[in-house]
Amino acid sequence: MRRNPLFFAMAVAMGLAVASPTLAATTHKQSEVKALHALIDKQQQQLDQQQQELQALRDNLQRLEGEQVQQHAELAKVAAAPPPPAHPAVPAFSTAPGVSVTLNGFVSATAFSQSKSFVFGNGQNAEFPVVGSKGRLSGFDVRNTRFWLDFKGSKFTENWSGSGHLEMDFFGGFNGTGAYSQQQPIPRLRQAYMDLNNVQTGSTVRIGQQWDLMFPLDNVTTSLSHIAFPLGYGVGMIGWRFPGAVWMQDLNHGSSGPQWRLDLGAFEGSWSGPGDNVNYLTAGNPGFRPQLEARLHVQDKSWLAYAVVHYSKIDLKGVDGTAATPIKSSIDSEGFEVGGNWHPGPWMFKANAYTGKGLGEIFGNLVQFGDISETGGYLQAGYRFTPNWSTNVFYAYSKSDRSDVVRWLGNGSAGRLKNRQGAVSLLYNAGAYDFGLEWIYDKLDTTDGLTSKTTNGNEVNLSALYHF
Numbered sequence: 001m002r003r004n005p006l007f008f009a010m011a012v013a014m015g016l017a018v019a020s021p022t023l024a025a026t027t028h029k030q031s032e033v034k035a036l037h038a039l040i041d042k043q044q045q046q047l048d049q050q051q052q053e054l055q056a057l058r059d060n061l062q063r064l065e066g067e068q069v070q071q072h073a074e075l076a077k078v079a080a081a082p083p084p085p086a087h088p089a090v091p092a093f094s095t096a097p098g099v100s101v102t103l104n105g106f107v108s109a110t111a112f113s114q115s116k117s118f119v120f121g122n123g124q125n126a127e128f129p130v131v132g133s134k135g136r137l138s139g140f141d142v143r144n145t146r147f148w149l150d151f152k153g154s155k156f157t158e159n160w161s162g163s164g165h166l167e168m169d170f171f172g173g174f175n176g177t178g179a180y181s182q183q184q185p186i187p188r189l190r191q192a193y194m195d196l197n198n199v200q201t202g203s204t205v206r207i208g209q210q211w212d213l214m215f216p217l218d219n220v221t222t223s224l225s226h227i228a229f230p231l232g233y234g235v236g237m238i239g240w241r242f243p244g245a246v247w248m249q250d251l252n253h254g255s256s257g258p259q260w261r262l263d264l265g266a267f268e269g270s271w272s273g274p275g276d277n278v279n280y281l282t283a284g285n286p287g288f289r290p291q292l293e294a295r296l297h298v299q300d301k302s303w304l305a306y307a308v309v310h311y312s313k314i315d316l317k318g319v320d321g322t323a324a325t326p327i328k329s330s331i332d333s334e335g336f337e338v339g340g341n342w343h344p345g346p347w348m349f350k351a352n353a354y355t356g357k358g359l360g361e362i363f364g365n366l367v368q369f370g371d372i373s374e375t376g377g378y379l380q381a382g383y384r385f386t387p388n389w390s391t392n393v394f395y396a397y398s399k400s401d402r403s404d405v406v407r408w409l410g411n412g413s414a415g416r417l418k419n420r421q422g423a424v425s426l427l428y429n430a431g432a433y434d435f436g437l438e439w440i441y442d443k444l445d446t447t448d449g450l451t452s453k454t455t456n457g458n459e460v461n462l463s464a465l466y467h468f
Contacts, residue, residue: 098153105147107466110225113138115458118442119367125171125229128366128419128442129457143170143185144227160198167191169228190228191241202250208243213265213293213308214362215239216352219341221380222392223425224436225461231440232396235419236378238335238354238364242267244290263295270361271314272369272412274323283323284361286315291333291361305340314358326411331371333358339377346384348392353377357404365400366416370408373401388430394423406449417452418445434465 092102110124117133118126123141148167156162172188174181193208211217216239221231230237244267251260269284269291276282284291291312298305314331317323335356342349354376360369364376376398384390399418409415425438440459445452 095151096154098155099151100153102150102152103147103468104150105468106145107468108142108144108146108224108227108463109465110141110144110461110463111138112141112225112459112461115456118457118459120229120234124225124227126226126440126459127229127234128421128444129455131444131446131453131455144225145170146190146228148191156196159200160196163195163197165191165193165195171228202253204248206246206248209241210244210246211241212239212244212267212291212310212362213246213263213295214310214335214337214354215241216306216337216339218297218299218304218306219339219350219352221350221378221394222348222382222427223394223423223438224427224434224463224465225438225459226440231380231394231423232378232421234363234367235398235421235442236376236396237352238337238359238362238376240270240362242270242291244268258298258300261297261299263293263297265291265293265295267291267293269312269314272360274316274318275320281319283314283316283318284312286317286319286321289313289315302344303340303342306338308335308337310335310337310356310359310362312361314361327407328371331358333361335359335362335364348380348382348384350380351377360412366398366414366419368400368405368408368414368416369412370404372404372408372413375399388428390427390429392423392425392427394421394425396421402447406447409449415446415448416444417447419443432467434463434467436463436465437461438463 092100095101108124112123112126114122114126114137115129116135117130117137118128119130120127122137123139124144146167146169148165151164151166154162167190168187169190170185170187172186175184175186189209191208191210193206193210196205196207197203216237221237223231226233244265246263246265248261248263251262267290269282269286269289271282271284273282275285289312291310293308293310295306295308310333312333314333316325316329316331333356335354337352337354339350339352341351354364355374356364357373358371359365359374360367360372365372365374376396378394378396380392380394382390382392397418397420400416402417405413405415405417407413419442421440421442423438423440425436427434427436429435438461440461442457444455444457446455447453
């Protein structure tokens with residue numbers, strides 16, 4: 001059959017017309033497929049990268065958790081270990097099961113130069129100038145050197161534990177009066193007491209030789225040259241060591257904030273005659289008439305304060321009651337004291353003030369014995385420039401009633417009316433070592449009952465201290 005060319009051409013044209021949309025659609029779909037494949041590939045690459053980053057984070061977390069477990073193990077090991085000693089450098093030994101003994105102290109040395117002789121002695125125990133003395137002097141003093149033993153760990157009862165303290169220095173005098181005696185100072189017992197402690201109630205009972213409560217043990221002036229005989233001792237600072245008993249009771253035991261404590265003490269009677277001053281036969285010893293004292297003490301992180309009262313009865317007839325009594329047969333020794341210190345930052349401030357009468361037995365009345373009224377006190381300010389360097393300025397004042405001093409002349413009064421003492425020091429500390437340069441000036445007024453006299457004295461000290 002013969003094909004019509006025209007009809008064939010028209011048929012082809014119509015077929016192409018019908019197929020063109022289908023071909024176009026197919027081509028478009030192929031482009032979309034390619035685009036989707038490209039998008040999927042891109043997302044897959046991003047997913048792979050995120051999985052890698054996630055795995056890195058997991059690895060890092062696992063490492064940190066491992067380190068934390070190791071740290072916890074180390075902390076647990078430290079917590080389980082026994083605590084280190086409070087002072088690793090202090091040698092400890094035992095005298096009985098459960099009782100430990102530690103040896104503490106310091107070696108003190110002072111090179112000094114004085115304008116004249118001083119009362120109580122020269123060098124490290126100089127306090128105020130001797131009236132009428134002449135001639136400069138100098139020397140080297142080591143008598144401040146001190147050591148003590150602390151005993152801890154003994155058991156008393158179920159709730160009470162025991163401890164003890166034994167302390168000595170070298171102000172017991174010199175070994176004779178010969179040419180080499182000055183280089184052989186004699187040891188002196190300072191304190192020897194036992195403590196009974198109840199940690200549940202905050203109670204402590206101290207029995208033995210100790211400082212009386214009028215001595216500001218928590219507020220002693222800073223000095224490297226004057227330690228056993230502090231700056232202002234007998235001038236604006238009073239108190240002495242006596243055998244006796246003290247009850248110390250925390251008033252807010254276990255609470256936070258300032259800590260309050262009440263101390264009640266009874267100490268051996270004391271006076272300067274009549275009778276034997278070293279055999280319990282003085283005017284302070286007749287009958288059972290101890291020195292009675294009470295102290296209220298409060299302390300916080302950077303400050304403390306206290307108030308003290310003192311009373312004792314002095315029987316001037318003596319133990320046997322036959323001594324000729326001067327002026328009156330008995331004296332009431334009475335005293336009241338307040339003081340405190342404050343340490344704001346690098347600063348240090350100390351202050352103390354007292355008043356009373358008949359205080360010679362506790363180093364008052366400018367070390368005079370009689371029914372003599374007096375007032376006194378001291379101030380000290382210090383500043384620490386660096387962890388090593390510091391400076392201190394000090395002033396003390398004591399004034400006894402003139403009429404009382406004159407009345408008791410020859411019967412315990414030495415005629416000392418008023419004293420002023422000042423000091424300036426520059427200190428350097430490095431570990432267990434202290435070094436200091438200090439200048440002390442003292443001005444003393446005295447009387448013979450008719451006329452008055454003023455005596456001045458200076459002392460310059462260069463000191464070194466080693467703590468052990």
